[in-house]
Amino acid sequence: MDFAWSDQQRELLDAVGRFASQQLNYNVIENDRDSVFNHDAWKKCGGFGIQGLPVPAEYGGLGMDPLTTVAALERLGYACKDNGLLFSINAHMWTAIIPVLYNGSEMQKKKYLPGLCNGTLIGGNAMSEPNSGSDAFSLATTAIKKGSNYVLNGSKIFVTNGPVADVLVVFATLDKARGPYGICAFLVEKDSPGLNVARKLEKMGVRTSPMAEVFFEDCEVPEENFLGKEGAGSFMFTNSMTWERGCILASAVGSMQRLLETSIRYAKERRQFGQSIGKFQRVADKIVDMKLRVESARHMLYHCAWLRGQRKQVYVEAAMAKLHISDCWVKCCEDAIQIRGGYGYMTEYEVERELRDAIGSKLYSGTSEIQRSLIASLLGL
Amino acid sequence: MKQRQSVEKILVPFKSVPDPNDNAVAGATASTPKSVINPFDEIAIEEALRIRERGEATEIVGVTVGAPAVDEQARAALAMGVDRAIRIDDSRALDPYAVARILRTLIEKEAPHVVIMGKQAVDDDSNQVGQMLAGLLGWPQATFVSKIEFLDNKTRAQCTRETDDGLEVIAIELPAIITTDLRLNEPRYVSLPGLIKAHRKPIEILTCEQLGVTVRPLTTILFASRPPKRAAGTRVDSVEELIAKLRQEAKVL
Amino acid sequence: MAETLVLIEHDRQQAKRPSLHAITLAQRLGGEYALLVLGHGLDEIAASLVSYGACAVVVADDPLLAEPLADRYATVVAEAARKHGAKTLLGTSSTFSKDVLPRAAALLDAPMVTDVVAIEAMDGSILYRRPINAGSMLATVKVEGDRRVLTVRATAFEAPAANAAPCHTERFTFDAASLPDGMQLISREQRASNRPDLTEARVVVGGGRPLKDKETFERLVGGLADALGGAVGATRAAVDAGMAPNDYQVGQTGKIVAPELYIALGISGAVQHLAGIKDSRIIVAINKDPDAPIFQMATYGLVGDLHQLVPQLIESIRRG
Numbered sequence: 001m002d003f004a005w006s007d008q009q010r011e012l013l014d015a016v017g018r019f020a021s022q023q024l025n026y027n028v029i030e031n032d033r034d035s036v037f038n039h040d041a042w043k044k045c046g047g048f049g050i051q052g053l054p055v056p057a058e059y060g061g062l063g064m065d066p067l068t069t070v071a072a073l074e075r076l077g078y079a080c081k082d083n084g085l086l087f088s089i090n091a092h093m094w095t096a097i098i099p100v101l102y103n104g105s106e107m108q109k110k111k112y113l114p115g116l117c118n119g120t121l122i123g124g125n126a127m128s129e130p131n132s133g134s135d136a137f138s139l140a141t142t143a144i145k146k147g148s149n150y151v152l153n154g155s156k157i158f159v160t161n162g163p164v165a166d167v168l169v170v171f172a173t174l175d176k177a178r179g180p181y182g183i184c185a186f187l188v189e190k191d192s193p194g195l196n197v198a199r200k201l202e203k204m205g206v207r208t209s210p211m212a213e214v215f216f217e218d219c220e221v222p223e224e225n226f227l228g229k230e231g232a233g234s235f236m237f238t239n240s241m242t243w244e245r246g247c248i249l250a251s252a253v254g255s256m257q258r259l260l261e262t263s264i265r266y267a268k269e270r271r272q273f274g275q276s277i278g279k280f281q282r283v284a285d286k287i288v289d290m291k292l293r294v295e296s297a298r299h300m301l302y303h304c305a306w307l308r309g310q311r312k313q314v315y316v317e318a319a320m321a322k323l324h325i326s327d328c329w330v331k332c333c334e335d336a337i338q339i340r341g342g343y344g345y346m347t348e349y350e351v352e353r354e355l356r357d358a359i360g361s362k363l364y365s366g367t368s369e370i371q372r373s374l375i376a377s378l379l380g381l
Numbered sequence: 382m383k384q385r386q387s388v389e390k391i392l393v394p395f396k397s398v399p400d401p402n403d404n405a406v407a408g409a410t411a412s413t414p415k416s417v418i419n420p421f422d423e424i425a426i427e428e429a430l431r432i433r434e435r436g437e438a439t440e441i442v443g444v445t446v447g448a449p450a451v452d453e454q455a456r457a458a459l460a461m462g463v464d465r466a467i468r469i470d471d472s473r474a475l476d477p478y479a480v481a482r483i484l485r486t487l488i489e490k491e492a493p494h495v496v497i498m499g500k501q502a503v504d505d506d507s508n509q510v511g512q513m514l515a516g517l518l519g520w521p522q523a524t525f526v527s528k529i530e531f532l533d534n535k536t537r538a539q540c541t542r543e544t545d546d547g548l549e550v551i552a553i554e555l556p557a558i559i560t561t562d563l564r565l566n567e568p569r570y571v572s573l574p575g576l577i578k579a580h581r582k583p584i585e586i587l588t589c590e591q592l593g594v595t596v597r598p599l600t601t602i603l604f605a606s607r608p609p610k611r612a613a614g615t616r617v618d619s620v621e622e623l624i625a626k627l628r629q630e631a632k633v634l
Numbered sequence: 635m636a637e638t639l640v641l642i643e644h645d646r647q648q649a650k651r652p653s654l655h656a657i658t659l660a661q662r663l664g665g666e667y668a669l670l671v672l673g674h675g676l677d678e679i680a681a682s683l684v685s686y687g688a689c690a691v692v693v694a695d696d697p698l699l700a701e702p703l704a705d706r707y708a709t710v711v712a713e714a715a716r717k718h719g720a721k722t723l724l725g726t727s728s729t730f731s732k733d734v735l736p737r738a739a740a741l742l743d744a745p746m747v748t749d750v751v752a753i754e755a756m757d758g759s760i761l762y763r764r765p766i767n768a769g770s771m772l773a774t775v776k777v778e779g780d781r782r783v784l785t786v787r788a789t790a791f792e793a794p795a796a797n798a799a800p801c802h803t804e805r806f807t808f809d810a811a812s813l814p815d816g817m818q819l820i821s822r823e824q825r826a827s828n829r830p831d832l833t834e835a836r837v838v839v840g841g842g843r844p845l846k847d848k849e850t851f852e853r854l855v856g857g858l859a860d861a862l863g864g865a866v867g868a869t870r871a872a873v874d875a876g877m878a879p880n881d882y883q884v885g886q887t888g889k890i891v892a893p894e895l896y897i898a899l900g901i902s903g904a905v906q907h908l909a910g911i912k913d914s915r916i917i918v919a920i921n922k923d924p925d926a927p928i929f930q931m932a933t934y935g936l937v938g939d940l941h942q943l944v945p946q947l948i949e950s951i952r953r954g
Contacts, residue, residue, distance in 0.1 A: 007453070008580060011453055011456065011457075011576060012573060012576060014415055015457075015460075015570075015571050015572075015573060015576055016573070018417070018570065018571075019570045019571070019572075021402070022570060023570060047572060048570065048572045048573060049572055049573030049574050050573075053573075062573055062574065062577060266925070269925065270925075348923075399767075401768070401905075401906075476745060477736070477745075477746065478739065478740070478744075478745045478746065481740060500887075501887065503767070503768065503886070504766065504767055505766055506748070506749065506765065506766055506767070506768070506886065507746075507748045508732050508736070508748055509736035509739070509746050509748060510736075511736075512704065512708075512732070512733065512734075512735075512736035512737040512740070513736045513737065513739060513740040513746075514740075515704070515705070515737055515740075516708060516736070516737035516738070516739070516740030516741045517740045519814065520816070521705055521814070521816035521817045522704050522705065522733075522737065522817075523817075524704070524729075524732070524733050525729060525732075525733075527880070539820065542729075543729070543880040543881070544729040544730070544881070545728050545729045545730070545833075545881055545889065546645075546822075546823070546825075546881060547822070547823035547824075547825055547879060547880070547881045548822075548823045548879075548880065549819070549821070549822045549823070550819075550820040550821045550822070551703070551817055551818060551819055551820060552817070552818045552820055553816060553817045553818075554816040554817075557816070562880075562887070563870065563874070563887060564873070564874065564880065598745075599744075599745035599777060599778045599779045600745045600746075600747060600775050600776065600777050600778075601775065601776045601778075602766075602773045602774070602775055603761065603774045603775065603776055604773075604774055605766065605771040605772065605773040605774070606771065606772055606774075607770070607771060607772070608765070608769070608770075608771070608772045608912075610931070611912060611917075611931040611933075613929075613930055613931065613932075614917075614931075614932050614933035614934055614935060615933075615934060615935070616929075616934075616935045616936070616937065617934050617935070617936050618936075619936075620936070620943055620946040620947050620950055621950065623918065623934055623936055623947070624947070624950050624951065626934055627895070627916070627918070627934070631895075631915075631916045631933065631934075633837075633894050633895045633915070633916050634862075634895075634951070
């Protein structure tokens with residue numbers, strides 16, 4: 001495994017860093033406080049090429065391999081402080097773009113992928129329900145064929161990008177009795193009859209990423225919007241979840257790197273009791289631990305992406321990456337606050353927000369408990 | 382009388398400089414110091430692109446003088462949208478007058494209708510090359526420009542300049558040298574699709590020999606050192622304490 | 635014949651005082667030096683320059699030179715330098731000298747060194763020290779060749795004494811027909827101000843982005859400057875935001891100031907701004923961020939909300 005970047009990769013990563021630090025870091029404190037989604041930043045990211053990173057050029061993307069993609073997202077996380085924006089972008093990439101890319105018909109791919117890649121379309125995913133979170137496949141939203149339409153009934157919760165999405169990938173069941181094999185997916189456009197995107201949900205963190213409950217009341221979806229093959233819904237979901245687990249925390253690694261660097265700077269400049277606080281072992285140790293976490297998180301991220309680029313199965317690596325990086329991120333944020341003392345608690349210093357954002361990472365894309373459960377079963381236990 | 386419908390060719394000289402925004406913490410990252418297009422030259426490229434987008438120019442040529450490593454900045458210029466990028470291969474440490482003399486021969490070869498470039502490079506801060514080029518070519522110049530408009534069928538340019546006394550507006554005949562100041566525009570960022578397309582466009586490499594110019598720098602930096610740092614001062618807790626210190630200690634009030 | 639020719643800048647009424655500081659370098663270089671002024675209607679200005687120890691005040695006075703257009707001015711300056719056999723052509727850094735002198739240097743086939751802050755002699759030649767990288771480094775530069783052009787930082791050299799025996803003034807004639815005429819002045823801003831010139835003031839108050847808008851900027855930064863009889867400066871961010879005009883900008887690509895007292899209001903201390911103020915004798919910083927870099931170099935630092943503190947400060951100063 002050689003992670004030495006080529007000149008072209010390096011230029012690409014530097015361009016991402018420069019773009020993000022200059023274009024995406026405005027009004028973050030206010031938008032977080034007021035739970036405002038930055039449409040302008042989203043469009044800029046689309047025009048810049050972020051959303052389409054892993055998508056082949058023929059569908060409007062850049063056709064980057066998985067390792068380059070996660071490295072770019074890592075750099076994005078390093079340079080962009082708006083974790084909510086990045087969370088929305090990630091949800092869009094792994095839960096909307098990937099399912100369409102891998103399971104869509106040519107017509108569906110040509111219809112949706114270019115817009116999903118260039119920022120003009122926002123995608124989301126509706127899987128979780130009030131009664132099915134970790135136990136995803138026990139979902140209860142039904143789909144019934146009626147003429148040339150499917151009719152959906154049910155409700156979904158925690159729909160990231162729900163309030164702003166142009167198209168949602170919605171999972172429903174054609175026949176609950178068939179269990180996972182009854183599950184199927186649809187591309188549901190906003191303003192579809194019977195689609196009700198309800199109130200925006202207030203969250204602890206990633207508040208600039210909009211989320212809503214979504215209700216389907218005899219929602220009509222044309223049959224050409226059926227995604228993939230009948231009976232393959234749960235497999236589609238598992239596939240896109242594996243992508244998601246392996247990639248969604250790439251930007252978290254970048255955020256951790258930023259926390260490490262700013263904490264080092266702070267520890268050198270802040271003086272108490274006649275010396276810089278970095279000289280005190282209890283402070284230095286926290287920073288050393290942060291450094292260890294950043295390095296190990298990064299290795300897991302890259303390794304999983306590299307294996308995927310080699311077309312290897314990455315079920316266990318993706319779960320490990322997701323579990324470990326989320327753990328590391330939360331701990332790094334806690335340490336970053338602690339190092340700054342009272343200032344760390346202040347909104348202005350932008351580290352308390354990082355912790356609020358990070359805690360979500362142990363919950364979405366499968367809770368840490370589920371990741372452990374997965375790894376255990378993949379280890380044969 | 383000069384008749385012209387469009388400014389046709391704009392030449393933009395640009396320099397590769399260490400990234401002025403790079404404040405990486407030593408030891409925390411393994412990254413090498415980054416280079417970027419000199420911010421003022423980026424503004425020049427952006428202006429040229431906007432002029433072309435308005436339909437007032439047809440070709441934008443970027444040119445830089447340097448070692449092969451600066452091809453990265455030439456690619457960034459292509460990624461922003463310049464049509465052609467030229468690197469004059471020269472790895473020596475040059476001074477502004479040497480650069481001006483080299484660029485002069487390239488300008489004579491390319492015959493652009495206007496040259497737009499940054500007023501100064503943020504590493505050297507000399508602010509000389511544009512003016513020297515104008516002197517060598519015998520062309521009009523507009524320096525520290527914050528606005529450019531073309532007049533009279535694009536035979537003249539009206540430029541607003543930022544001077545020590547405020548804003549000044551001059552009109553200059555083309556061809557001319559225009560150097561950009563900060564507030565001329567905000568450059569677009571390089572997009573990834575642009576960067577990938579740029580990798581497919583060739584960078585034309587020329588040598589001083591091919592251009593028929595032999596120069597050597599007449600000024601040399603022998604060494605550079607950090608100036609003595611100001612000692613950190615003291616904190617005061619109130620307006621009253623500040624005034625007392627300014628009066629009694631500093632004796633400046 | 636003079637070894638050194640010093641270009642003096644004026645505002646049509648009088649010589650600009652900072653431009654005289656280049657004379658001090660001319661004196662240090664040794665040898666004879668002449669002063670050069672260009673313009674129209676220069677009798678009074680020329681007369682004011684005779685006591686600075688120059689061997690002559692050279693006056694290029696012509697209606698065609700009424701406006702400082704770089705192509706004409708550089709041609710005349712270069713001719714004057716050639717005629718006088720000057721080895722060194724000097725000026726004080728300003729947008730005027732930066733516009734004219736590099737062009738003149740090219741016409742003289744001479745290299746140029748910008749913003750000299752000090753010189754030292756080594757092995758019989760002179761080395762020039764100048765700031766680079768937004769002033770974070772000082773470069774020591776060697777120059778070769780028969781002729782050279784230099785600009786000096788006014789803040790790095792004292793004002794010259796005007797106590798020498800008066801020298802003569804001489805008219806410099808040139809062929810008007812040979813002057814380039816591809817440039818034309820359309821208009822120039824004329825802003826009257828009661829405040830001292832930014833580069834000459836004893837006290838400068840600078841404001842940054844936190845001043846919110848033009849009105850608040852003038853009320854707080856301008857108000858404090860007026861209470862202290864000082865000048866007003868601004869960061870690039872404040873000028874970009876339209877709070878202050880471009881000629882208030884202090885920093886790497888704006889003006890360099892070195893007053894007795896510089897008060898920085900709501901200025902975090904970006905390297906590019908610090909480049910313009912670090913030679914001030916006393917720096918006071920008022921900022922609500924205790925970790926703002928400016929506190930590393932401020933003589934006195936006050937952490938707090940400038941919108942509360944500055945009115946208090948103005949009030950206290952007015953009360954005396």
